[in-house]
Amino acid sequence: MILMTTIFMMIFLISNIMMFLSIILSKKSYMDREKCSPFECGFDPKSSARIPFSLHFFLITVIFLIFDVEIALIFPIILTFKLVNLFNWMKISFFFMFILLIGLYHEWNQNMLNWTN
Numbered sequence: 841m842i843l844m845t846t847i848f849m850m851i852f853l854i855s856n857i858m859m860f861l862s863i864i865l866s867k868k869s870y871m872d873r874e875k876c877s878p879f880e881c882g883f884d885p886k887s888s889a890r891i892p893f894s895l896h897f898f899l900i901t902v903i904f905l906i907f908d909v910e911i912a913l914i915f916p917i918i919l920t921f922k923l924v925n926l927f928n929w930m931k932i933s934f935f936f937m938f939i940l941l942i943g944l945y946h947e948w949n950q951n952m953l954n955w956t957n
Contacts, residue, residue, distance in 0.1 A: 899952050903947060903952065903953075906943070907940075910940055913936070914936070917929075917932065917933055917936065
């Protein structure tokens with residue numbers, strides 16, 4: 841038992857030393873202008889890389905991801921229809937759909953679904 845503990849301690853110590861050495865050896869000494877620029881291909885940019893981005897695109901993407909994940913969560917509910925009690929399945933399904941509808945109502949109420957304000 842003592843031998844096993846000693847071996848684990850040695851492995852832990854060696855791994856920590858290796859991580860510490862990798863941190864020290866991987867430090868960058870300086871940052872030059874080319875590495876700090878958004879374009880690393882060697883030529884100067886013609887325009888700014890930081891153009892204004894419409895928030896509507898971001899909101900539509902987030903809404904899509906939320907509903908995409910929720911669809912992935914609905915599939916197991918459908919598959920468990922024959923395996924569980926019908927009353928419990930209905931409670932869980934309606935609760936899940938209720939949460940989805942509350943989220944959809946909140947997005948509609950905050951005018952996130954309207955493309956123009």
